[in-house]
Amino acid sequence: MIYLSTNYVFDGKNPPYHPADKTNPLNLYGHSKLEGEIAVWAETDQACVLRVPTLYGKVEFLGETSVTQIAEQIQPPDSVSIDHWAIRCPTWVDDVAVVCRQLIDYHLSNPNFSGTFHWSADEPMTKYEIAQIMAEALGYPTSHLVPSTDPPAGAPRPRNCQLDCSDLERLGFGKRTPFRQAIQTSLGIRSNQELTTNPNN
Numbered sequence: 001m002i003y004l005s006t007n008y009v010f011d012g013k014n015p016p017y018h019p020a021d022k023t024n025p026l027n028l029y030g031h032s033k034l035e036g037e038i039a040v041w042a043e044t045d046q047a048c049v050l051r052v053p054t055l056y057g058k059v060e061f062l063g064e065t066s067v068t069q070i071a072e073q074i075q076p077p078d079s080v081s082i083d084h085w086a087i088r089c090p091t092w093v094d095d096v097a098v099v100c101r102q103l104i105d106y107h108l109s110n111p112n113f114s115g116t117f118h119w120s121a122d123e124p125m126t127k128y129e130i131a132q133i134m135a136e137a138l139g140y141p142t143s144h145l146v147p148s149t150d151p152p153a154g155a156p157r158p159r160n161c162q163l164d165c166s167d168l169e170r171l172g173f174g175k176r177t178p179f180r181q182a183i184q185t186s187l188g189i190r191s192n193q194e195l196t197t198n199p200n201n
Contacts, residue, residue, distance in 0.1 A: 001040065001047040002100055007089075007120070009034045009051065012158020015087075019051070019116040019167060027155040037116070048103050049116040050096075051163060057093035058186050067130065068186060074131050076144050084128035084147035087160035091121040092182040098175040099168065106171065118163035123179050130179075137184050 008030035009023040025031045037049050056067035063069050067090050073080055099119045107113045125133075128147040135142045151157070168174055 003040045005051045006033045007053045007161035010161045012161045015160045015162040016164040018164040053089045079144045081146045081148045082128040082131045084126045089120045095175045102173045120163040
């Protein structure tokens with residue numbers, strides 16, 4: 001069994017986080033995923049918990065992921081304030097799928113293989129920096145994007161939950177597709193045409 005968890009099980013104060021580091025989720029999402037981890041280990045010791053960060057991939061409409069959603073927020077000409085406080089490592093789901101397959105294959109030849117592992121892209125960036133890259137890919141200007149250095153309102157979020165992926169790297173696991181390349185694939189790329197926010201439009 002592979003249980004997909006999140007880097008939000010950490011509080012974001014002392015990155016990068018190794019799988020053995022103490023958890024301390026700040027919000028309900030982090031708590032719920034940590035409870036899922038505990039439930040898995042209560043049922044079996046033949047499992048892998050794979051913690052991943054902010055994910056994105058091919059979508060039918062932009063609001064499907066917090067990353068692709070940015071594309072609908074940054075369309076010019078109106079100025080828009082973008083979070084430049086929290087550090088993210090947006091990770092392509094296709095790369096995570098590769099790691100899941102590697103975990104399965106390794107377990108088939110090593111039946112006692114189990115544990116908690118981390119996988120993440122290695123390009124830490126703020127939402128503002130993500131927005132700049134996406135704007136360039138979509139052919140938008142970036143002058144209307146305004147960085148906000150204040151913590152975002154709403155549920156508390158960790159500032160930087162970058163993950164230490166060295167355990168899987170030592171096994172030769174992993175794939176990391178550059179963000180600029182993967183986001184173009186995820187968006188279609190429909191650079192010069194209107195992007196819809198609803199598949200029914």
